[in-house]
Amino acid sequence: MKQIGLLNGYYSISSKFGNRDAPTEGASTFHSGIDIPAPEGTKLICIMDGEIVSTGWGGGSGYTITIKSIDGIYRFSYCHCSPEFIVSVGEQVKKGEVIGKVGPKNVYGITNNPYKDNNGNPTNGATTGCHCHFTIRKNGELIDPLEIIRKENIL
């Protein structure tokens, strides 16, 4: 079955790219990407052919998967994802392929994780609930992911 979108079947953007009020302590007022809320376990879809450049803990970004486009121009990251990675560094991935899952809000086992919810439980980066924070860099500069998402006919 063909997978659709950035998160299979979830399209609504709760926070756009650019300046905003910080929604939670530790989150930046300049929003480096877009947020799409979706339940834990929602499939994350690769938006361009590329190669996995990193998978792991990204501090405020929580567990993160980063992909470099095949032409080397773009780097895009899926943040607050599941620590149960299904791709590994160096792996080639295709547009439309499932590369991971939305992670849980709370994660345990990170030493000195400074991010916590109102109950004091450690969170998957600076987050108030399950969502994908998606960023794209073009030649190293952050750009509005919607530009690419529209160009690639994704959402």
Ligand SMILES: [Zn+2]
């Ligand atoms: Zn975000």
